[in-house]
Amino acid sequence: MNRHDLAKPYVLFIGDVEHPAYAKTAFGLRDWVPEACVGQLRLSDRAVDIGLPDMTLAQAVEAGAKTLVIAIAPMGGQLDPDWLETITAALDVGLDVAAGLHERLAEIPEIAEASRRSGSRVHDVRQTDMALKVGTGARRTGRRLLTVGTDCALGKKYTALAIAAEMRRRGIDADFRATGQTGILIAGQGLAIDHVVADFISGAAEALSPAGAPDHWDVIEGQGSLFHPAYAGVTLGLVHGSQPDAMVLCHDPGRESLLGLPHMPLPALHDAILAYEAAGRLTNREARVVGIALNTSSLAAADARSLIEALSLTYGMPCCDPVRFGIGRLVDAIERTGRQ
């Protein structure tokens, strides 16, 4: 697995992104490594405000920042040319720059030149130097949980981080396994599963959660959705390679269509549970969805509690909103899975 020696603290570059779903890297860093985030740098007043102090590059340096993190993830992972000026200026004032785009910052001539003249470093966290192989589907020891979703960007990383943290709090031997750029920036290691050569998706997922002790849990960050026409291939390979014992289905009841695709509705929860269990059984006959994690931010608290109760009854499994009401009941269910 790649280890990225990133200098903290970070200043988070938001650019001019206005939809919070595309700023999930920024929110993830703010929530999971707050001690490492000194401020945000926005190019427009309309850009997403993640609640950290607004800073210029000079102010960030003064506040102790060591690395400018490109904390936004536009669809497709391409660099917006409007960001170039800020990135080269950051390198010139002595900040390192870290990004998780498909495009390699280090290969963009202006950025490479600014890095050379300043001595500041450029980190492309989506790149891996692992030698990948195709998947085999062979069973590995240890236990695995994978977060899955009805869509992209609705809480799979957050849920996995919360589950891993709660497991460790209870003394369970557990590791968070990052599969995307934000997770890698938070955990300091991992593998960007959507960036590997397509033939190696499931093989990369197998390498990411190697054989472990019988009671050890790998809590694997999910990616994409089996129901998203752009990313379902990545999701399916990740399910097969992870061979999860337990899956937690993440859903946002306030979302009416797939992210970035207003013509495509979200799948029904019921169809999603069946599809993920069918996919999971190819490499693990015991693969089951053991709980539902909702992002209820669009609902009033009473409505959120009613929905959670209704879904728990319907499916006979715990349902929760990890951000709003905690993840305890869900980890109870995972512990029971571990003992079967």
Place this chain on the structure above:
Amino acid sequence: MNRHDLAKPYVLFIGDVEHPAYAKTAFGLRDWVPEACVGQLRLSDRAVDIGLPDMTLAQAVEAGAKTLVIAIAPMGGQLDPDWLETITAALDVGLDVAAGLHERLAEIPEIAEASRRSGSRVHDVRQTDMALKVGTGARRTGRRLLTVGTDCALGKKYTALAIAAEMRRRGIDADFRATGQTGILIAGQGLAIDHVVADFISGAAEALSPAGAPDHWDVIEGQGSLFHPAYAGVTLGLVHGSQPDAMVLCHDPGRESLLGLPHMPLPALHDAILAYEAAGRLTNREARVVGIALNTSSLAAADARSLIEALSLTYGMPCCDPVRFGIGRLVDAIERTGRQ
């Protein structure tokens, strides 16, 4: 789409590969562009014999060969170090070398050096220089057929080539769309879908079969299988991006386990039809499996005919063995799909 300006005729390098399934590039070239294949070069008597004259490099040059094609596809697409000597010797005697491995021949120092000193060219047909995007799932004009399978290497390319040829023979406006190295070597263009960055699988499939005239058929070469733990992600992205109106399910009734994975059984045909139709409907509500193409080479002719008859009755759709009994009934059914 990439266009590879390959010098023909070819001499086909078989190396020491003993399982015919791994020599599918050689069989494909022999069957579909026989006029372009002067002979085979094998490193061992036990290697697969595809029925062309055995030749040394010197004999191949004498027979007029212009390009040595690495005509084998080991699992994972890596170069066997034992082949290096033949490849550099081929370049030195004035043959170009073409390969469809994941590894770039042009980046292997000994090969790059031999190419420099000889002036012979190296073609990595799995590489693309297209700027790829993520898929959108938006409907495109024109009609599309995709071959799908219960496993890898059981006739998806052959079936697609046979369907496209028969359609053109009937005056239907149809193009074969190559998605793998052999198809690209046969067609002279295409896109190796298993080699793109994972995030772009369905987007690459969308680019491979762009919007066309309402009566135009793209006949798209399938890859992998939804039931193969190594390659299912590629397959699912190809299904979503191809948004096929019609799918033809390819199956080998003589195969007992997945290619390279003796611990994993093949799926039932019934489960495969349901799974491909469910996957296809995400981007095309009319997506249907319209026929079954069997590879009955392991069966006596009478048994093959009985099985074909039984499956046609069971599923109410044409079943055929394109190699043994032709593809006419299947194309009849596709024509009916086009008229609905």
